[in-house]
Amino acid sequence: MSKLIVHKYGGTSMGSVERIRNVARRVAKWHRAGFQMVVVPSAMSGETNRLLGLAKACATGFGADGVALDAAHATPQAHPSARELDLIAATGEQVSSGLLAIALQAYGIDAVSFAGWQVPIRTDSAFTKARIESIDDAKVRTHLNAGRVVIITGFQGVDSDGDITTLGRGGSDTSAVAVAAALAAEECLIYTDVDGVYTTDPRVVPEAQRLARITFEEMLEMASLGSKVLQIRSVEFAGKYKVKTRVLSSLTDPAMDLAIEASSGTLITFEEDPDGAHTMEQAIISGIAFNRDEAKITLTRVPDQPGVAFRILGPIADANIDVDMIIQNASIDGHTDFSFTVHRNEYQRAIEVLNAKVLQDVGAAEVIGDAKIAKVSVVGIGMRSHVGIASLMFKTLAEERINIEMISTSEIKISAVIADRYMELAVRALHKAFGLDAPAGHVGTSN
Amino acid sequence: MSKLIVHKYGGTSMGSVERIRNVARRVAKWHRAGFQMVVVPSAMSGETNRLLGLAKACATGFGADGVALDAAHATPQAHPSARELDLIAATGEQVSSGLLAIALQAYGIDAVSFAGWQVPIRTDSAFTKARIESIDDAKVRTHLNAGRVVIITGFQGVDSDGDITTLGRGGSDTSAVAVAAALAAEECLIYTDVDGVYTTDPRVVPEAQRLARITFEEMLEMASLGSKVLQIRSVEFAGKYKVKTRVLSSLTDPAMDLAIEASSGTLITFEEDPDGAHTMEQAIISGIAFNRDEAKITLTRVPDQPGVAFRILGPIADANIDVDMIIQNASIDGHTDFSFTVHRNEYQRAIEVLNAKVLQDVGAAEVIGDAKIAKVSVVGIGMRSHVGIASLMFKTLAEERINIEMISTSEIKISAVIADRYMELAVRALHKAFGLDAPAGHVGTSN
Numbered sequence: 001m002s003k004l005i006v007h008k009y010g011g012t013s014m015g016s017v018e019r020i021r022n023v024a025r026r027v028a029k030w031h032r033a034g035f036q037m038v039v040v041p042s043a044m045s046g047e048t049n050r051l052l053g054l055a056k057a058c059a060t061g062f063g064a065d066g067v068a069l070d071a072a073h074a075t076p077q078a079h080p081s082a083r084e085l086d087l088i089a090a091t092g093e094q095v096s097s098g099l100l101a102i103a104l105q106a107y108g109i110d111a112v113s114f115a116g117w118q119v120p121i122r123t124d125s126a127f128t129k130a131r132i133e134s135i136d137d138a139k140v141r142t143h144l145n146a147g148r149v150v151i152i153t154g155f156q157g158v159d160s161d162g163d164i165t166t167l168g169r170g171g172s173d174t175s176a177v178a179v180a181a182a183l184a185a186e187e188c189l190i191y192t193d194v195d196g197v198y199t200t201d202p203r204v205v206p207e208a209q210r211l212a213r214i215t216f217e218e219m220l221e222m223a224s225l226g227s228k229v230l231q232i233r234s235v236e237f238a239g240k241y242k243v244k245t246r247v248l249s250s251l252t253d254p255a256m257d258l259a260i261e262a263s264s265g266t267l268i269t270f271e272e273d274p275d276g277a278h279t280m281e282q283a284i285i286s287g288i289a290f291n292r293d294e295a296k297i298t299l300t301r302v303p304d305q306p307g308v309a310f311r312i313l314g315p316i317a318d319a320n321i322d323v324d325m326i327i328q329n330a331s332i333d334g335h336t337d338f339s340f341t342v343h344r345n346e347y348q349r350a351i352e353v354l355n356a357k358v359l360q361d362v363g364a365a366e367v368i369g370d371a372k373i374a375k376v377s378v379v380g381i382g383m384r385s386h387v388g389i390a391s392l393m394f395k396t397l398a399e400e401r402i403n404i405e406m407i408s409t410s411e412i413k414i415s416a417v418i419a420d421r422y423m424e425l426a427v428r429a430l431h432k433a434f435g436l437d438a439p440a441g442h443v444g445t446s447n
Numbered sequence: 448m449s450k451l452i453v454h455k456y457g458g459t460s461m462g463s464v465e466r467i468r469n470v471a472r473r474v475a476k477w478h479r480a481g482f483q484m485v486v487v488p489s490a491m492s493g494e495t496n497r498l499l500g501l502a503k504a505c506a507t508g509f510g511a512d513g514v515a516l517d518a519a520h521a522t523p524q525a526h527p528s529a530r531e532l533d534l535i536a537a538t539g540e541q542v543s544s545g546l547l548a549i550a551l552q553a554y555g556i557d558a559v560s561f562a563g564w565q566v567p568i569r570t571d572s573a574f575t576k577a578r579i580e581s582i583d584d585a586k587v588r589t590h591l592n593a594g595r596v597v598i599i600t601g602f603q604g605v606d607s608d609g610d611i612t613t614l615g616r617g618g619s620d621t622s623a624v625a626v627a628a629a630l631a632a633e634e635c636l637i638y639t640d641v642d643g644v645y646t647t648d649p650r651v652v653p654e655a656q657r658l659a660r661i662t663f664e665e666m667l668e669m670a671s672l673g674s675k676v677l678q679i680r681s682v683e684f685a686g687k688y689k690v691k692t693r694v695l696s697s698l699t700d701p702a703m704d705l706a707i708e709a710s711s712g713t714l715i716t717f718e719e720d721p722d723g724a725h726t727m728e729q730a731i732i733s734g735i736a737f738n739r740d741e742a743k744i745t746l747t748r749v750p751d752q753p754g755v756a757f758r759i760l761g762p763i764a765d766a767n768i769d770v771d772m773i774i775q776n777a778s779i780d781g782h783t784d785f786s787f788t789v790h791r792n793e794y795q796r797a798i799e800v801l802n803a804k805v806l807q808d809v810g811a812a813e814v815i816g817d818a819k820i821a822k823v824s825v826v827g828i829g830m831r832s833h834v835g836i837a838s839l840m841f842k843t844l845a846e847e848r849i850n851i852e853m854i855s856t857s858e859i860k861i862s863a864v865i866a867d868r869y870m871e872l873a874v875r876a877l878h879k880a881f882g883l884d885a886p887a888g889h890v891g892t893s894n
Contacts, residue, residue, distance in 0.1 A: 017504040018516040024505075025520065051542060057464040058471075058550040069465040073472065078553035084560060088545035091538035095498060098535035103505040106525035113531060117564075118609055162565055 003186040004036040004144070008154065008176030011045035012193045013250035014096045020044075023191075024103035026254035027149060031109055033258050037149045038140065038183065040176040041100055043092025051088050055080040082127035086156070086166045090115070093153035093172070101151050112143055113151035117158035121175065123165045130165035132157060132174065132237075135182035152179055170231035177234045181241035188243050189265075190230060191250035196266035197222065197229050199436040200288040204427050207437035211286060213267045216245075218286045221379040221413045235268065242270055284389065285380030288430045289413075292374040292420045294324060295347035296406060298339040299354065301365035304331035308362055312338055315357040321346045325375070325408045325415065338364075339406060341417065347371045373405065374423035377415040378430060390414050396433040402426055450633040451483040451591070455601065455623030458492035459640045460697035461543045467491075470638075471550035472701040474596060478556055480705050484596045485587065485630065487623040488547055490539025498535050502527040529574035533603070533613045537562070540600035540619070548598050559590050560598035564605035568622065570612045577612035579604060579621065579684075582629035599626055617678035624681045628688035635690050636712075637677060638697035643713035644669065644676050646883040647735040651874050654884035658733060660714045663692075665733045668826040668860045682715065689717055731836065732827030735877045736860075739821040739867045741771060742794035743853060745786040746801065748812035751778035755809055759785055762804040768793045772822070772855045772862065785811075786853060788864065794818045820852065821870035824862040825877060837861050843880040849873055 007030070009023050023041070031037045053064050061074035068074040097113035104111035119139060123130035143150050154172025159165050167174050173190060180188035195210065197219065202208040214222070216239040223232045229247055238245045248265025302308055309328065316323060327339045342350045347369065354367045383389040393414055397404060402425065406417035418426055431437060454477070456470050470488070478484045500511050508521035515521040544560035551558035566586060570577035590597050601619025606612050614621050620637060627635035642657060644666065649655040661669070663686040670679045676694055685692045695712025749755055756775065763770060774786045789797045794816065801814045830836040840861055844851060849872065853864035865873055878884060 017501060017508075017510065020505055021508055021517065021520060054464060054542070054546055055549050058467055058546045059553045061464075061468055061553070063464065070468065073468060075553040080549040081552055084545040084548045084552075087560060087562070088542050091541050094538050094541075095501070095535050098531040099501055099505045101531045102502055102527040105528055105531075106506045106508070106522040113534060115534070115611075164562075 002034050002036050004038065004183055005030060006038045006040065006176055006180040006183070006185045006188040008040045008172060008188065008190045009042065009250055010172070010190075010192045011042040011048070013191055014041050014043070014100070015045040017099075020096070020099050021103045021106075022254050023100060023250070024107055024109070026191075026250075027100075027104060028107045028109045029254065029258060031149055035186075036144045038144070038179055038185070039100060039149060039151045040154045040172060040179060041093060041096045041151065042154050042172040044096050047092040047095070048089055051092060052085065055085055055088055083163055086127045086130075087164045089166050090153070090156040090164045093155050097151045097153045101149075104149055104151075109149055110147055111149040111151060113153070114139070115153050116156040116175070117162070117164060119152060121152070121157035121178070123157035123159055123167070125159040125161065125163065125165065127163075127165055129168040130157060130159065132167070132178045135178060137182050140179075140183065167233075171233075173231040173234035174237055177237040177241075177243050177245055180243045180245070181237065185243070188238070188245045190234075190245060190247045192229065192247060193249070193251060194229060194247070195249035195251075195264070196247050197268075197287070199286065200290070200427055200431050204290075204424050205288075205431045205437075208431065209436060209438040211266050213269050214286050215381045216268050216270060217412055218379050218381055219268050221377065221410070222287055222289050230268075238268055239270070244269070284382035284386045285378045285434050285436070286382070287379050287436065288427050288434070289377045289379055290374060290423055290427050292423055293344055294341040294373060294375055294417075295344045295350075295369060295371035296325075296339055296341045296373050296417055297347070297350055297354065297367065297369040298337055299358070299362070299364040299367055300337050301335045302338045303363050304334050304336045309338070311362050312354070312358050313340070315353050316340075316342075316350060319349065319353050321350050321353070325406060325417070327406050327408060341373075341375070341406070344371050370405075372420045373417050374420040374426075375415050375417050376423060376426045376430065377413050378434060379413045381412050383414075384411055392433060393430065396429050397426060400425055400429050449481050449483050451485065451630055452477060453485045453487065453623055453627040453630070453632045453635040455487045455619060455635065455637045456489065456697055457619070457637075457639045458489040458495070460638055461488050461490070461547070462492040464546075467543070467546050468550045468553075469701050470547060470697070471554055471556070473638075473697075474547075475551060475554045475556045476701065476705060478596055482633075483591045485591070485626055485632070486547060486596060486598045487601045487619060487626060488540060488543045488598065489601050489619040490536075491543050494539040494542070495536055498539060499532065502532055502535055530610055533574045533577075534611045536613050537600070537603040537611045540602050544598045544600045548596075551596055551598075556596055557594060558596040558598060560600070561586070562600050563603040563622070564609070564611060566599055568599075568604035568625070570604035570606055570614070572606040572608065572610065572612065574610075574612055576615040577604060577606065579614070579625045582625060584629050587626075587630065614680075618680075620678040620681035621684055624684040624688075624690050624692055627690045627692070628684065632690070635685070635692045637681075637692060637694045639676065639694060640696070640698060641676060641694070642696035642698075642711065643694050644734070646733065647737070647874055647878050651737075651871050652735075652878045652884075655878065656883060656885040658713050660716050661733050662828045663715050663717060664859055665826050665828055666715050668824065668857070669734055669736050677715075685715055686717070691716070731829035731833045732825045732881050732883070733829070734826050734883065735874050735881070736824045736826055737821060737870055737874050739870055740791055741788040741820060741822055741864075742791045742797075742816060742818035743772075743786060743788045743820050743864060744794070744797055744801065744814065744816040745784055746806070746809070746811040746814055747784050748782045749785045750810050751781050751783045756785070758809050759801070759805050760787070762800050763787075763789070763797060766796065766800050768797050768800070772853060772864070774853050774855060788820075788822070788853070791818050817852075819867045820864050821867040821873075822862050822864050823870065823873045823877065824860050825881060826860045828859050830861075831858055839880060840877060843876050844873055847872055847876050 059078040059080040101111040101113040154175040198208040245268045325341045402422045506525040506527040548558040548560040569581045601622040645655040692715045772788045849869045
């Protein structure tokens with residue numbers, strides 16, 4: 001039986017009739033080369049925002065320009081129902097999927113499209129952020145075996161009540177990987193407007209190199225730390241079900257040589273991969289991740305008693321504020337400083353919660369914080385078996401006279417919080433120190 | 448139990464956020480007055496055309512402006528698949544239904560929307576022109592009994608394969624009447640951009656009056672003869688299932704008195720209606736219908752033999768050309784003239800078919816025709832029991848020196864084909880002759 005491949009195309013790749021026809025020609029090439037093909041498209045770029053904008057306007061009576069359509073009947077406090085939002089938003093992928101089927105047919109390829117509920121892709125009932133529970137492969141296999149390209153809407157499924165659900169922003173990546181897992185696909189190719197995963201952001205470090213391979217654990221760290229190429233849940237799915245996933249460019253010529261296309265981009269692998277994602281020759285770390293989305297908060301002189309961490313973070317969680325790094329140092333004379341980071345947008349709210357509900361309760365001295373921070377991380381499976389990674393990182397930052405305000409580590413990454421004005425400098429220095437800079441004239445790593 | 452009412456809103460009524468919120472306020476008024484409410488919306492005006500335009504462009508590679516997007520890869524002969532067209536087009540109503548639910552919720556009304564497949568509304572598999580086979584009322588009743596307004600997408604259903612189907616242009620009227628029938632609704636209110644059915648087109652005859660009532664048989668004749676207010680299949684449905692259907696304006700103030708609104712527009716009734724749709728006081732005929740969409744064709748000196756009508760019209764039907772009027776007069780010396788009308792767009796093709804396949808076969812003298820004709824009809828249940836309707840019609844046309852080229856009759860209508868330049872004159876003369884002109888200063892018939 002011929003090998004099964006899943007392609008996923010993002011909103012930019014599906015952004016116009018011309019681009020949809022380009023996608024069709026690319027898929028047709030793969031189909032004609034003998035692969036069984038399943039394609040998962042996103043909505044045409046801009047469409048999801050258009051639909052959600054209409055929904056918001058229908059709820060409030062205010063247009064996109066913020067002006068009331070009919071002031072006498074405006075309902076500014078109203079919020080659109082999540083169930084109806086999903087029913088509305090899901091149409092974007094239904095349209096792009098149907099259009100892709102039509103474009104494929106125009107090029108002589110038998111194709112059929114299915115909305116998530118038709119497959120069905122079953123999810124829980126958490127509207128706007130549903131999780132996939134199961135995918136029935138029977139209908140899809142029947143059509144594949146009949147020689148058809150099968151197109152499945154990204155981003156959506158159906159719950160046990162028969163209501164349409166969506167998986168949240170970027171959910172089409174997750175749909176594609178989940179479909180690839182359910183069908184035991186050979187590989188899941190995520191076509192996007194970047195040509196792979198880089199050792200760091202090329203806009204910050206021009207010498208950044210494309211990684212031919214990255215492990216899914218590294219990808220998780222890189223994604224959650226700000227190198228946003230794939231939705232993080234799709235990477236988790238890929239890891240859980242061992243789906244070989246490749247990120248590659250949709251901007252190349254659809255007629256390019258298939259063998260070259262098939263080995264382009266970045267392949268997300270698993271450490272167990274017998275091909276060896278990390279051989280002796282490869283760098284110990286895979287990349288430098290960074291973000292400046294966070295703010296740090298510290299409670300000073302917290303009495304070091306059992307349960308104090310919960311008494312600090314419980315009210316924060318109750319206020320629906322996500323916490324990233326948490327640092328509690330060893331105590332001196334029965335007191336410690338307790339620090340954590342939150343998203344910068346929630347910094348003020350977190351401070352208010354702490355002052356109102358926590359400060360007195362735990363008997364801390366004061367709440368201090370700083371929103372002008374950045375987090376810089378070195379990421380790499382390789383560091384597991386190498387000593388000295390942390391010290392090289394700290395030495396490099398010290399040489400640039402960059403003060404480290406917080407440190408946190410995991411098995412495959414070390415993160416440092418620094419003043420945000422030093423972020424680019426830190427990233428460039430670390431990228432060079434860890435041997436990630438491309439040789440002059442070199443673009444991308446060899447494969 | 449409170450009475451169940453179905454509202455249907457057309458694309459113009461749903462054409463913007465502001466209008467959708469007006470619809471919500473109107474529906475909320477009915478709901479608060481104690482009615483159980485089911486609402487069937489069309490897609491926002493323009494949306495269906497936008498979607499079908501995208502589909503066509505994806506099939507051919509030509510944009511809406513007729514220019515090839517990428518000439519090297521255009522596929523001008525390609526036609527979009529009907530299955531995919533339906534999957535795409537059905538999203539228009541899914542969006543408008545979700546938006547209406549959100550708008551209702553913003554006004555404090557509990558509301559839920561369902562796509563046709565969720566109800567489900569089951570249809571056959573004739574994509575783009577499917578017919579409703581059954582409607583499951585269980586889910587709808589559950590939500591109605593919980594006090595919710597239930598919104599059901601117009602225009603669409605699902606076939607036995609689980610594929611989305613659409614009912615063809617104007618299909619939302621049919622959806623609404625079918626839903627009303629399935630739920631045994633008290634009444635189906637079709638809100639549109641006209642305020643009812645008139646004795647004839649007010650643009651031709653300013654004295655035309657709105658009919659407070661019309662029987663469904665008359666409505667069928669009026670609709671098929673060109674007074675396009677309701678999709679004809681919805682009228683057939685209303686007649687078959689005895690659904691009291693009212694056509695009324697969506698352009699009135701949503702806050703208008705409910706009792707006045709509920710008796711506005713035109714009610715489509717059944718002859719058996721004990722209220723008496725046609726009492727002594729009412730006019731014998733209900734209206735003057737007309738169109739200039741047809742062309743007439745005559746085969747002269749056709750030998751009058753058994754089977755000749757089939758030998759003429761068989762090849763026409765094989766060419767997928769619809770025939771409307773058919774006239775065959777008594778024969779003289781074994782020959783007769785055989786005439787029929789076709790849509791003006793198919794006139795040339797019909798002439799070609801006759802010359803190529805029929806003329807010699809049946810041994811007729813020649814094929815002649817005229818595309819510059821109009822059909823004018825008087826319609827009315829009342830004419831069944833009244834003599835002299837035909838003679839009054841012919842006398843009126845004669846007084847205006849209008850020649851009658853063809854005549855055909857049914858139980859409740861008489862149609863005459865005339866030269867198209869006389870159409871308006873004929874309609875005005877007949878409207879007056881049959882006593883349909885409104886008294887000076889009168890707008891609409893009293894109720």
